Amino acid sequence: MSTLAIIGAGISGLLTAYYALSNRTISQIILFEQRAKIPRKHCAGIISPETLSLLPYGLKYVENKYRNIEFHILPYIRITLRCSNTIAYKIDRVKHEMELYRTLIANGIDIQLSKKILMIDTKGGNDLVIHDLSTKDVIRKRFDYIIIGEGYPNKLSLDVGLNAMIKPLHGVQQDVIYSSKNVDKDTLYVFFDPIIFGGGFGWFIPITENRGVIGLACNEKPMEMLSIFRKILSKRLKMSINSITDTYGGKVLQGYPKSICRDNICALGDAIGMVKSISGGGLYAISRMSNVYARNIGINDIARQKEVREMLSELWIQYIFKRSLWRIVGMLKNSMFLDSTFSIELEVSQLDYDRHEKLPLDLIRYLISFKLRQG
DSSP states (O other), X not given: OEEEEEEOOSHHHHHHHHXXXXXXXEEEEEEEOSSSSOOOOOOOOEEOHHHHHHSTTTGGGEEEEXXXXXXXXXXXXXXXXXXXXXXXXXXXXXXXXXXHHHHHHHTTOEEEOSEEEEEEEOTTSEEEEEEETTTOOEEEEEESEEEEOOOSXXXXXXXXXXXXXXXXXXXXXXXXXXXXXXXXXXXXXXXXXXXXXXXXXXXXXXXXXSEEXXXXXXXXXXXXXXXXXHHHHHHHSOOEEEEEEEEEEEEEEEEEEEEOEETTEEEOGGGGTOSOXXXXXXXXXXXXXXXXXXXXTTTSOGGGOHHHHHHHXXXXXXXXXXXXXXXXXXXXXXXXGGGOOEEEEEEESOOOSSOGGGHHHHHXXXXXXXXXXXX
Protein backbone atom coordinates (compact mmCIF):
# COMPACT_ATOMS: atom_id res chain seq x y z
CA MET A 1 0.00 0.00 0.00
CA SER A 2 1.25 3.47 -0.86
CA THR A 3 0.79 7.10 0.17
CA LEU A 4 -0.20 9.89 -2.22
CA ALA A 5 0.26 13.65 -1.83
CA ILE A 6 -1.66 15.99 -4.12
CA ILE A 7 -0.45 19.58 -4.25
CA GLY A 8 -3.22 22.07 -4.99
CA ALA A 9 -6.95 21.89 -4.29
CA GLY A 10 -8.09 23.40 -7.56
CA ILE A 11 -9.97 21.30 -10.08
CA SER A 12 -6.85 19.25 -10.95
CA GLY A 13 -6.21 18.23 -7.36
CA LEU A 14 -9.86 17.70 -6.45
CA LEU A 15 -10.59 15.48 -9.46
CA THR A 16 -7.40 13.46 -9.02
CA ALA A 17 -8.25 12.83 -5.35
CA TYR A 18 -11.82 11.91 -6.29
CA TYR A 19 -10.70 9.29 -8.82
CA ALA A 20 -7.88 8.07 -6.56
CA LEU A 21 -10.54 6.90 -4.07
CA SER A 22 -11.03 3.91 -6.37
CA ASN A 23 -7.33 2.98 -6.49
CA ARG A 24 -6.98 0.16 -3.95
CA THR A 25 -3.17 0.36 -3.93
CA ILE A 26 -3.31 3.74 -2.15
CA SER A 27 -3.70 3.68 1.62
CA GLN A 28 -3.51 7.41 2.32
CA ILE A 29 -4.33 10.54 0.28
CA ILE A 30 -3.47 14.01 1.54
CA LEU A 31 -4.35 17.11 -0.44
CA PHE A 32 -2.39 20.29 0.34
CA GLU A 33 -3.68 23.76 -0.52
CA GLN A 34 -1.95 27.09 0.10
CA ARG A 35 -5.18 29.10 0.29
CA ALA A 36 -7.23 29.22 3.48
CA LYS A 37 -10.49 28.87 1.58
CA ILE A 38 -11.54 26.97 -1.54
CA PRO A 39 -12.74 27.08 -4.22
CA ARG A 40 -12.07 30.42 -5.90
CA LYS A 41 -13.94 31.95 -8.80
CA HIS A 42 -11.75 32.50 -11.84
CA CYS A 43 -12.98 30.51 -14.86
CA ALA A 44 -15.88 30.81 -17.29
CA GLY A 45 -16.82 27.13 -17.06
CA ILE A 46 -17.56 26.50 -20.77
CA ILE A 47 -17.18 22.81 -21.61
CA SER A 48 -18.22 20.33 -24.26
CA PRO A 49 -20.91 17.64 -23.79
CA GLU A 50 -18.12 15.04 -23.68
CA THR A 51 -16.25 16.87 -20.91
CA LEU A 52 -19.50 17.42 -19.01
CA SER A 53 -20.06 13.66 -18.96
CA LEU A 54 -16.65 13.16 -17.29
CA LEU A 55 -17.25 15.59 -14.41
CA PRO A 56 -18.80 13.83 -11.40
CA TYR A 57 -21.32 16.60 -10.66
CA GLY A 58 -21.18 18.56 -13.90
CA LEU A 59 -24.77 17.99 -14.97
CA LYS A 60 -26.03 19.15 -11.58
CA TYR A 61 -24.52 22.60 -12.04
CA VAL A 62 -25.31 23.40 -15.67
CA GLU A 63 -26.33 27.06 -16.04
CA ASN A 64 -26.90 27.18 -19.81
CA LYS A 65 -26.26 25.26 -23.01
CA TYR A 66 -25.26 26.48 -26.47
CA ARG A 67 -25.94 25.34 -30.02
CA ASN A 68 -24.19 28.14 -31.89
CA ILE A 69 -20.89 29.99 -31.89
CA GLU A 70 -20.27 33.37 -33.48
CA PHE A 71 -16.72 34.45 -34.36
CA HIS A 72 -15.87 38.13 -34.75
CA ILE A 73 -12.47 38.43 -36.45
CA LEU A 74 -11.22 42.02 -36.46
CA PRO A 75 -14.04 44.51 -36.99
CA TYR A 76 -14.75 43.16 -40.47
CA ILE A 77 -15.44 39.43 -40.38
CA ARG A 78 -18.28 37.58 -38.71
CA ILE A 79 -18.74 33.82 -39.04
CA THR A 80 -21.69 32.17 -37.30
CA LEU A 81 -21.90 28.40 -36.97
CA ARG A 82 -25.36 27.08 -36.11
CA CYS A 83 -25.64 23.50 -34.98
CA SER A 84 -28.73 21.38 -34.45
CA ASN A 85 -27.11 19.80 -31.37
CA THR A 86 -25.68 21.25 -28.17
CA ILE A 87 -21.99 22.06 -28.66
CA ALA A 88 -21.16 23.45 -25.20
CA TYR A 89 -22.42 23.94 -21.65
CA LYS A 90 -21.83 26.59 -19.02
CA ILE A 91 -21.38 25.13 -15.56
CA ASP A 92 -20.95 26.82 -12.19
CA ARG A 93 -17.33 25.87 -11.50
CA VAL A 94 -17.39 27.11 -7.89
CA LYS A 95 -20.41 25.00 -6.91
CA HIS A 96 -19.02 21.97 -8.74
CA GLU A 97 -15.68 22.20 -6.95
CA MET A 98 -17.39 22.71 -3.60
CA GLU A 99 -19.38 19.52 -4.19
CA LEU A 100 -16.17 17.65 -4.96
CA TYR A 101 -14.61 19.08 -1.79
CA ARG A 102 -17.54 17.91 0.35
CA THR A 103 -17.43 14.44 -1.24
CA LEU A 104 -13.72 14.05 -0.52
CA ILE A 105 -14.16 15.13 3.10
CA ALA A 106 -17.06 12.68 3.49
CA ASN A 107 -14.84 9.88 2.17
CA GLY A 108 -12.04 10.56 4.62
CA ILE A 109 -9.63 12.46 2.38
CA ASP A 110 -7.33 14.71 4.40
CA ILE A 111 -7.52 18.19 2.82
CA GLN A 112 -5.08 20.53 4.55
CA LEU A 113 -5.64 24.22 3.85
CA SER A 114 -3.13 27.03 4.50
CA LYS A 115 -0.27 24.65 3.69
CA LYS A 116 2.34 25.99 1.30
CA ILE A 117 4.72 23.48 -0.25
CA LEU A 118 8.14 25.12 -0.17
CA MET A 119 9.93 22.38 -2.08
CA ILE A 120 9.95 18.74 -3.08
CA ASP A 121 13.16 17.09 -1.89
CA THR A 122 13.88 14.03 -4.04
CA LYS A 123 17.18 13.09 -2.41
CA GLY A 124 16.61 9.67 -0.89
CA GLY A 125 12.83 9.82 -1.40
CA ASN A 126 9.98 12.17 -2.14
CA ASP A 127 9.82 14.58 0.80
CA LEU A 128 7.51 17.57 0.90
CA VAL A 129 8.75 20.58 2.83
CA ILE A 130 5.51 22.09 4.12
CA HIS A 131 5.01 25.57 5.54
CA ASP A 132 1.93 25.81 7.74
CA LEU A 133 0.74 29.37 7.10
CA SER A 134 -1.44 29.30 10.22
CA THR A 135 1.14 28.19 12.79
CA LYS A 136 4.27 29.24 10.82
CA ASP A 137 5.71 25.76 11.41
CA VAL A 138 7.78 24.03 8.73
CA ILE A 139 7.68 20.24 8.57
CA ARG A 140 8.81 17.46 6.24
CA LYS A 141 6.73 14.51 5.20
CA ARG A 142 7.58 11.63 2.84
CA PHE A 143 5.20 10.19 0.27
CA ASP A 144 5.42 7.34 -2.20
CA TYR A 145 3.72 9.33 -4.98
CA ILE A 146 3.17 13.03 -5.61
CA ILE A 147 0.78 14.72 -8.03
CA ILE A 148 1.50 18.42 -8.64
CA GLY A 149 -1.61 20.43 -9.44
CA GLU A 150 -0.24 23.76 -8.24
CA GLY A 151 -1.54 25.85 -11.13
CA TYR A 152 0.53 28.71 -12.50
CA PRO A 153 3.28 29.76 -11.89
CA ASN A 154 4.55 26.20 -12.08
CA LYS A 155 7.51 26.52 -9.70
CA LEU A 156 7.39 23.07 -8.11
CA SER A 157 7.04 21.31 -11.46
CA LEU A 158 10.11 23.09 -12.80
CA ASP A 159 12.06 22.42 -9.61
CA VAL A 160 11.69 18.64 -10.04
CA GLY A 161 12.58 18.72 -13.75
CA LEU A 162 9.12 18.68 -15.32
CA ASN A 163 8.75 21.07 -18.20
CA ALA A 164 6.21 22.71 -20.47
CA MET A 165 5.87 25.41 -23.08
CA ILE A 166 3.73 28.02 -21.31
CA LYS A 167 2.78 31.52 -22.44
CA PRO A 168 0.63 33.26 -19.82
CA LEU A 169 -1.91 35.94 -20.62
CA HIS A 170 -3.80 38.23 -18.26
CA GLY A 171 -7.39 37.04 -17.90
CA VAL A 172 -10.27 39.05 -16.44
CA GLN A 173 -14.03 38.48 -16.42
CA GLN A 174 -17.11 40.33 -15.26
CA ASP A 175 -20.55 38.99 -14.43
CA VAL A 176 -22.99 41.48 -15.92
CA ILE A 177 -26.65 42.30 -16.18
CA TYR A 178 -27.28 43.27 -19.79
CA SER A 179 -30.06 44.09 -22.23
CA SER A 180 -29.99 43.39 -25.97
CA LYS A 181 -32.40 42.29 -28.67
CA ASN A 182 -29.50 41.00 -30.79
CA VAL A 183 -27.98 38.57 -28.29
CA ASP A 184 -29.08 34.94 -28.58
CA LYS A 185 -28.66 33.11 -25.27
CA ASP A 186 -27.99 29.87 -27.21
CA THR A 187 -24.88 31.43 -28.82
CA LEU A 188 -21.30 31.86 -27.63
CA TYR A 189 -19.60 35.03 -28.90
CA VAL A 190 -15.84 34.97 -29.51
CA PHE A 191 -13.69 37.92 -30.63
CA PHE A 192 -10.22 37.90 -32.21
CA ASP A 193 -8.41 41.20 -32.70
CA PRO A 194 -4.63 41.47 -32.14
CA ILE A 195 -4.88 45.26 -31.74
CA ILE A 196 -6.97 44.84 -28.58
CA PHE A 197 -6.17 41.36 -27.28
CA GLY A 198 -2.64 40.82 -28.59
CA GLY A 199 -2.13 37.07 -28.52
CA GLY A 200 -5.42 36.55 -26.69
CA PHE A 201 -9.12 36.93 -27.41
CA GLY A 202 -12.41 38.12 -25.94
CA TRP A 203 -15.74 36.47 -25.19
CA PHE A 204 -19.31 37.07 -24.20
CA ILE A 205 -21.25 34.22 -22.60
CA PRO A 206 -25.00 34.69 -22.18
CA ILE A 207 -26.42 32.72 -19.25
CA THR A 208 -29.99 34.00 -19.31
CA GLU A 209 -31.82 36.64 -21.33
CA ASN A 210 -30.30 39.36 -19.17
CA ARG A 211 -27.35 37.82 -17.30
CA GLY A 212 -23.96 36.95 -18.81
CA VAL A 213 -20.17 36.94 -18.56
CA ILE A 214 -17.81 39.29 -20.39
CA GLY A 215 -14.15 38.31 -20.44
CA LEU A 216 -10.85 38.56 -22.23
CA ALA A 217 -7.29 37.30 -22.24
CA CYS A 218 -4.67 39.81 -23.32
CA ASN A 219 -0.95 40.59 -23.14
CA GLU A 220 -1.19 43.65 -20.86
CA LYS A 221 -3.49 46.15 -19.13
CA PRO A 222 -6.45 43.76 -18.79
CA MET A 223 -8.82 46.17 -17.03
CA GLU A 224 -8.15 48.90 -19.59
CA MET A 225 -8.67 46.45 -22.44
CA LEU A 226 -11.87 45.18 -20.80
CA SER A 227 -13.27 48.71 -20.78
CA ILE A 228 -12.57 48.98 -24.51
CA PHE A 229 -14.07 45.55 -25.11
CA ARG A 230 -17.32 46.50 -23.38
CA LYS A 231 -17.68 49.36 -25.87
CA ILE A 232 -17.06 46.95 -28.75
CA LEU A 233 -19.75 44.61 -27.45
CA SER A 234 -22.17 47.51 -27.14
CA LYS A 235 -21.57 48.42 -30.78
CA ARG A 236 -21.45 44.98 -32.41
CA LEU A 237 -24.10 43.20 -30.37
CA LYS A 238 -26.22 46.29 -29.70
CA MET A 239 -25.88 45.46 -26.03
CA SER A 240 -26.24 47.67 -22.97
CA ILE A 241 -24.43 46.76 -19.74
CA ASN A 242 -26.85 47.68 -16.97
CA SER A 243 -24.64 46.62 -14.06
CA ILE A 244 -21.49 44.67 -13.18
CA THR A 245 -22.07 42.22 -10.34
CA ASP A 246 -18.60 40.66 -9.98
CA THR A 247 -15.06 40.97 -11.36
CA TYR A 248 -12.53 38.14 -11.18
CA GLY A 249 -9.75 36.49 -13.16
CA GLY A 250 -6.31 34.97 -13.26
CA LYS A 251 -3.74 33.76 -15.74
CA VAL A 252 -4.94 32.26 -19.02
CA LEU A 253 -2.35 29.87 -20.41
CA GLN A 254 -1.35 28.86 -23.91
CA GLY A 255 1.09 26.02 -24.43
CA TYR A 256 1.59 22.29 -24.08
CA PRO A 257 3.33 19.80 -21.76
CA LYS A 258 6.79 18.53 -22.58
CA SER A 259 7.62 16.20 -19.67
CA ILE A 260 4.89 15.34 -17.19
CA CYS A 261 6.45 12.69 -14.91
CA ARG A 262 9.71 11.95 -13.20
CA ASP A 263 10.05 8.84 -11.08
CA ASN A 264 6.95 8.89 -8.83
CA ILE A 265 6.12 12.57 -9.34
CA CYS A 266 3.68 13.78 -12.01
CA ALA A 267 2.17 17.17 -12.86
CA LEU A 268 -1.32 17.93 -14.12
CA GLY A 269 -3.31 20.89 -15.46
CA ASP A 270 -1.87 24.42 -15.47
CA ALA A 271 1.17 23.15 -13.55
CA ILE A 272 2.36 21.52 -16.77
CA GLY A 273 0.63 23.61 -19.47
CA MET A 274 -2.12 21.04 -20.02
CA VAL A 275 -4.50 23.46 -21.79
CA LYS A 276 -6.30 24.12 -25.05
CA SER A 277 -4.22 26.97 -26.45
CA ILE A 278 -6.97 28.80 -28.33
CA SER A 279 -9.35 29.07 -25.37
CA GLY A 280 -6.90 28.53 -22.50
CA GLY A 281 -9.35 25.97 -21.15
CA GLY A 282 -7.98 23.24 -18.91
CA LEU A 283 -11.04 21.13 -18.05
CA TYR A 284 -10.90 19.17 -21.30
CA ALA A 285 -7.50 17.66 -20.48
CA ILE A 286 -7.89 17.65 -16.70
CA SER A 287 -11.19 15.74 -16.75
CA ARG A 288 -9.53 12.94 -18.72
CA MET A 289 -5.99 12.88 -17.34
CA SER A 290 -6.95 13.10 -13.65
CA ASN A 291 -8.74 9.77 -14.07
CA VAL A 292 -5.84 8.21 -15.97
CA TYR A 293 -3.32 9.41 -13.39
CA ALA A 294 -5.40 8.24 -10.42
CA ARG A 295 -6.10 4.73 -11.65
CA ASN A 296 -2.47 4.09 -12.70
CA ILE A 297 -0.67 5.39 -9.59
CA GLY A 298 1.31 2.53 -8.08
CA ILE A 299 0.34 0.21 -10.93
CA ASN A 300 1.57 1.48 -14.32
CA ASP A 301 3.92 4.10 -15.73
CA ILE A 302 1.59 7.08 -16.18
CA ALA A 303 3.65 8.79 -18.89
CA ARG A 304 3.55 5.64 -21.05
CA GLN A 305 -0.22 5.29 -21.04
CA LYS A 306 -1.76 5.57 -24.50
CA GLU A 307 -4.36 8.13 -23.37
CA VAL A 308 -1.62 10.35 -21.94
CA ARG A 309 0.55 10.19 -25.05
CA GLU A 310 -2.44 10.97 -27.27
CA MET A 311 -3.43 13.94 -25.12
CA LEU A 312 0.08 15.42 -25.14
CA SER A 313 0.24 15.08 -28.92
CA GLU A 314 -3.16 16.71 -29.34
CA LEU A 315 -2.31 19.68 -27.10
CA TRP A 316 0.93 20.24 -29.02
CA ILE A 317 -1.00 20.26 -32.32
CA GLN A 318 -3.52 22.71 -30.85
CA TYR A 319 -0.70 25.04 -29.82
CA ILE A 320 0.78 24.98 -33.33
CA PHE A 321 -2.69 25.59 -34.79
CA LYS A 322 -3.24 28.53 -32.43
CA ARG A 323 0.02 30.18 -33.52
CA SER A 324 -0.86 29.68 -37.19
CA LEU A 325 -4.36 31.06 -36.71
CA TRP A 326 -3.07 34.21 -35.00
CA ARG A 327 -0.61 34.79 -37.86
CA ILE A 328 -3.50 34.60 -40.32
CA VAL A 329 -5.54 37.06 -38.26
CA GLY A 330 -2.51 39.36 -38.20
CA MET A 331 -2.23 39.21 -41.99
CA LEU A 332 -5.94 39.95 -42.39
CA LYS A 333 -5.32 43.19 -40.53
CA ASN A 334 -3.53 44.54 -43.59
CA SER A 335 -5.64 42.86 -46.26
CA MET A 336 -8.58 43.83 -48.42
CA PHE A 337 -10.90 43.32 -45.46
CA LEU A 338 -9.85 46.72 -44.18
CA ASP A 339 -12.24 48.28 -46.71
CA SER A 340 -15.01 45.68 -46.71
CA THR A 341 -17.00 43.43 -44.42
CA PHE A 342 -17.68 39.73 -44.59
CA SER A 343 -20.51 37.95 -42.80
CA ILE A 344 -21.73 34.40 -43.21
CA GLU A 345 -23.92 31.95 -41.33
CA LEU A 346 -23.41 28.21 -41.73
CA GLU A 347 -25.67 25.38 -40.64
CA VAL A 348 -23.45 22.58 -39.35
CA SER A 349 -24.38 19.03 -38.42
CA GLN A 350 -21.85 18.82 -35.59
CA LEU A 351 -19.05 20.81 -34.02
CA ASP A 352 -16.29 19.58 -31.71
CA TYR A 353 -15.79 22.25 -29.06
CA ASP A 354 -12.73 20.52 -27.60
CA ARG A 355 -10.60 19.51 -30.57
CA HIS A 356 -9.77 22.91 -31.99
CA GLU A 357 -7.24 21.53 -34.44
CA LYS A 358 -10.13 20.00 -36.42
CA LEU A 359 -12.00 23.31 -36.78
CA PRO A 360 -10.26 24.59 -39.98
CA LEU A 361 -11.06 21.42 -41.92
CA ASP A 362 -14.62 21.41 -40.59
CA LEU A 363 -15.03 25.06 -41.57
CA ILE A 364 -13.65 24.48 -45.08
CA ARG A 365 -15.99 21.52 -45.52
CA TYR A 366 -19.01 23.54 -44.44
CA LEU A 367 -18.00 26.48 -46.66
CA ILE A 368 -17.72 24.17 -49.68
CA SER A 369 -21.09 22.65 -48.85
CA PHE A 370 -22.55 26.16 -48.51
CA LYS A 371 -21.14 27.19 -51.93
CA LEU A 372 -22.52 24.06 -53.57
CA ARG A 373 -25.97 24.73 -52.14
CA GLN A 374 -25.80 28.33 -53.32
CA GLY A 375 -24.73 27.19 -56.79
